[in-house]
Amino acid sequence: MSSVVSLHQAGRSFGKLEALKPLTLSVEPGEVLGLLGHNGAGKSTMMKMVLGVLAPSTGSVKVLGEDPRGANAHTLRTRLGYLPENVSFYDNLNGREVLHYFARLKRIDRRQADQLLERVGLAHAADRRVRTYSKGMRQRLGLAQALLGEPRLLVLDEPTVGLDPMAVLDVYGMIDELRGKGTSVILCSHVLPGVEPYIDRVAILCQGQLLATGTIDELRQQAGLPLRIEARGEELDARLGHQLAEIAVQLVSHDRQQLLLESPPASKLDALRLLLQQPSISDINVQAPALDALYAHFDTVGRSAEAH
Numbered sequence: 155m156s157s158v159v160s161l162h163q164a165g166r167s168f169g170k171l172e173a174l175k176p177l178t179l180s181v182e183p184g185e186v187l188g189l190l191g192h193n194g195a196g197k198s199t200m201m202k203m204v205l206g207v208l209a210p211s212t213g214s215v216k217v218l219g220e221d222p223r224g225a226n227a228h229t230l231r232t233r234l235g236y237l238p239e240n241v242s243f244y245d246n247l248n249g250r251e252v253l254h255y256f257a258r259l260k261r262i263d264r265r266q267a268d269q270l271l272e273r274v275g276l277a278h279a280a281d282r283r284v285r286t287y288s289k290g291m292r293q294r295l296g297l298a299q300a301l302l303g304e305p306r307l308l309v310l311d312e313p314t315v316g317l318d319p320m321a322v323l324d325v326y327g328m329i330d331e332l333r334g335k336g337t338s339v340i341l342c343s344h345v346l347p348g349v350e351p352y353i354d355r356v357a358i359l360c361q362g363q364l365l366a367t368g369t370i371d372e373l374r375q376q377a378g379l380p381l382r383i384e385a386r387g388e389e390l391d392a393r394l395g396h397q398l399a400e401i402a403v404q405l406v407s408h409d410r411q412q413l414l415l416e417s418p419p420a421s422k423l424d425a426l427r428l429l430l431q432q433p434s435i436s437d438i439n440v441q442a443p444a445l446d447a448l449y450a451h452f453d454t455v456g457r458s459a460e461a462h
């Protein structure tokens with residue numbers, strides 16, 4: 155199956171500033187790509203190139219096999235959905251009118267608007283002016299607007315900003331449902347905790363450069379960050395620390411009920427074997443580095459490489 159998005163050596167400069175250095179990246183059907191990067195890393199520049207708002211200065215961009223700025227751009231756009239970071243609407247319209255307006259722009263049956271209002275939990279507020287909506291309600295309306303026309307590709311810029319924890323889970327649940335139906339999603343987010351189960355692959359940008367791409371497990375392998383092992387029990391003996399040190403496992407903290415260890419990935423099994431030999435240990439918990447730790451690692455590496 156061909157890629158939904160395919161960037162080949164695509165880069166973009168503004169005058170002398172190389173906002174996005176040439177990068178090659180694809181998004182497959184039904185795949186959720188998490189696009190991460192600090193402020194000014196080049197995320198919006200990449201999203202704008204995918205949406206056809208910006209032309210690449212070098213290389214090529216293809217979306218659903220077409221140039222997003224080519225002769226078919228208008229038709230192509232009806233198959234894309236976009237939620238901008240700072241979503242804004244005509245405040246004097248009500249929620250339903252806003253969606254009808256966007257449906258007309260996309261040449262889509264306006265009856266879809268009512269279904270979408272229901273789907274994002276705004277049916278009760280459909281006849282209220284948008285000016286009375288809370289931040290979370292506006293975000294939901296933005297999402298409904300992006301979903302008009304059942305797009306094949308959704309580009310979501312910080313979709314969970316300003317949402318309460320339950321609403322965040324709702325948005326992630328919706329992304330999951332879309333992924334199940336084969337929609338591809340580019341999810342640009344600074345909000346990392348909790349997002350892991352909903353993304354298939356991550357792309358990390360730093361100062362305009364693509365630093366790393368891969369599944370979270372692949373990024374863990376590339377980063378080689380230590381795992382955290384927590385052992386619980388009664389009357390734990392910290393002298394175990396010496397044996398652990400021999401297999402390059404570090405004792406981070408300990409008391410009589412708990413040992414906290416940091417283990418290089420390669421020493422994990424040796425560390426577990428050693429712990430399992432201790433009758434005083436009743437529970438062991440192993441934690442692989444989470445996405446925020448992986449992101450921080452690659453970002454630090456990228457910035458120090460740039461500084462040299």
Ligand SMILES: Nc1ncnc2c1ncn2[C@@H]1O[C@H](COP(=O)(O)OP(=O)(O)OP(=O)(O)O)[C@@H](O)[C@H]1O
Pocket residue numbers: 168171173191192193194195196197198199200
């Ligand atoms: N139209 C423009 N003209 C000049 N410079 C620009 C333009 N658009 C973006 N830039 C610059 O390109 C770089 C990348 O910007 P971009 O908006 O892509 O970053 P970002 O990762 O989306 O940041 P944020 O998280 O703050 O939205 C920045 O240095 C920015 O100032």
